[in-house]
Amino acid sequence: MKRSVLQIESLRVSFRIQDEYYAAVDDVSLTVHENEVLAIVGESGCGKSALALSIIGLHPPERTKLEGAVVFKGKNLLTQSVQALNQIRGKDIGMIFQDPLTALNPLMTVGKQIEESMDYHTTLSTAEKRNRTLELLEHVGIPNPSQTYDRYPHELSGGMRQRIVIAIAITCNPALLIADEPTTALDVTIQAQIIRLLKNLQQQLNTGILLITHDLGVVAEMADRVAVMYAGEIVELADVHTLFTRPLHPYTRSLLQSIPSLQTPKETLHVIQGIVPPLTKLPRTGCRFRSRISWIHESKHEPHPILREVEPNHWVRCTCYQHFYFPDGGEKA
Numbered sequence: 214m215k216r217s218v219l220q221i222e223s224l225r226v227s228f229r230i231q232d233e234y235y236a237a238v239d240d241v242s243l244t245v246h247e248n249e250v251l252a253i254v255g256e257s258g259c260g261k262s263a264l265a266l267s268i269i270g271l272h273p274p275e276r277t278k279l280e281g282a283v284v285f286k287g288k289n290l291l292t293q294s295v296q297a298l299n300q301i302r303g304k305d306i307g308m309i310f311q312d313p314l315t316a317l318n319p320l321m322t323v324g325k326q327i328e329e330s331m332d333y334h335t336t337l338s339t340a341e342k343r344n345r346t347l348e349l350l351e352h353v354g355i356p357n358p359s360q361t362y363d364r365y366p367h368e369l370s371g372g373m374r375q376r377i378v379i380a381i382a383i384t385c386n387p388a389l390l391i392a393d394e395p396t397t398a399l400d401v402t403i404q405a406q407i408i409r410l411l412k413n414l415q416q417q418l419n420t421g422i423l424l425i426t427h428d429l430g431v432v433a434e435m436a437d438r439v440a441v442m443y444a445g446e447i448v449e450l451a452d453v454h455t456l457f458t459r460p461l462h463p464y465t466r467s468l469l470q471s472i473p474s475l476q477t478p479k480e481t482l483h484v485i486q487g488i489v490p491p492l493t494k495l496p497r498t499g500c501r502f503r504s505r506i507s508w509i510h511e512s513k514h515e516p517h518p519i520l521r522e523v524e525p526n527h528w529v530r531c532t533c534y535q536h537f538y539f540p541d542g543g544e545k546a
């Protein structure tokens with residue numbers, strides 16, 4: 214059985230807007246295991262980034278309330294000091310964000326940026342740091358590591374820059390990588406290369422990856438398990454094969470139905486009605502997705518939906534899934 218590297222327990226992340234706190238992540242419990250990619254998927258505004266940033270303590274403390282626990286190596290990260298978190302971030306937990314250009318310092322060569330993390334977390338000598346940096350550059354697929362060492366970020370392509378960000382993230386062989394939309398800013402062929410690189414690294418380093426994405430294609434390529442998030446809650450959790458072949462929650466089915474398919478050409482794509490409401494207007498009681506499936510009768514929703522294991526390792530929130538259908542015709546074959 215795989216060991217867990219991160220346990221998120223009843224996490225609630227609330228932001229202060231004017232004088233009230235509103236939960237963007239509401240009672241989320243998840244576990245990431247070693248050598249596993251757990252994807253969190255959902256539309257923009259569902260709370261994915263709020264969840265990821267709370268793990269590494271990157272929310273402004275004066276406007277954010279964190280409840281529950283995020284347990285990593287036996288410690289609750291939510292109660293650690295900034296100094297303690299600084300020791301963990303970049304060492305035991307690596308981070309990869311969407312836009313490599315903003316993640317990198319434009320005024321520093323990539324070699325020095327990789328070494329910066331070693332300055333903070335290791336006692337390697339100058340020569341050892343250089344050797345380790347060249348090794349990392351090679352590891353992430355950079356051609357000519359010794360030339361690239363002296364380059365600035367703007368001299369590299371988007372894909373190469375993302376490889377540098379990944380090299381920084383894996384410098385200290387982290388137990389956990391948090392990848393927030395790691396391929397969104399890249400074009401499609403480069404996306405595929407970065408996905409392959411992350412998958413290889415995960416297997417070589419035995420790392421657990423928490424992958425945040427809105428892209429079901431990336432989920433299909435990378436994830437082992439998938440948590441579908443809607444309006445701050447997990448509405449479905451399953452292994453990737455089950456989720457794609459037997460999706461149950463209406464939100465998951467709508468997300469999957471909105472992907473274009475070559476097998477079953479349709480004149481129009483399924484569109485999920487409405488949008489994720491803003492934080493101040495999120496429904497806080499009952500099935501949060503119900504207003505977007507108004508054709509399902511109120512009585513089919515649970516008053517207090519909970520995440521239930523409907524078959525081994527397949528969890529779904531609210532009983533409305535048992536009565537769901539698409540009003541615009543059947544599902545794809």
Ligand SMILES: Nc1ncnc2c1ncn2[C@@H]1O[C@H](COP(=O)(O)OP(=O)(O)OP(=O)(O)O)[C@@H](O)[C@H]1O
Binds near residue numbers: 257490491
């Ligand atoms: N610091 C903040 N203060 C107030 N509201 C916030 C803050 N950060 C996020 N929110 C709100 O919380 C909700 C969830 O945002 P979040 O960024 O987590 O969504 P997301 O699913 O990651 O979407 P995206 O992919 O667009 O970032 C949104 O309504 C957003 O406006």
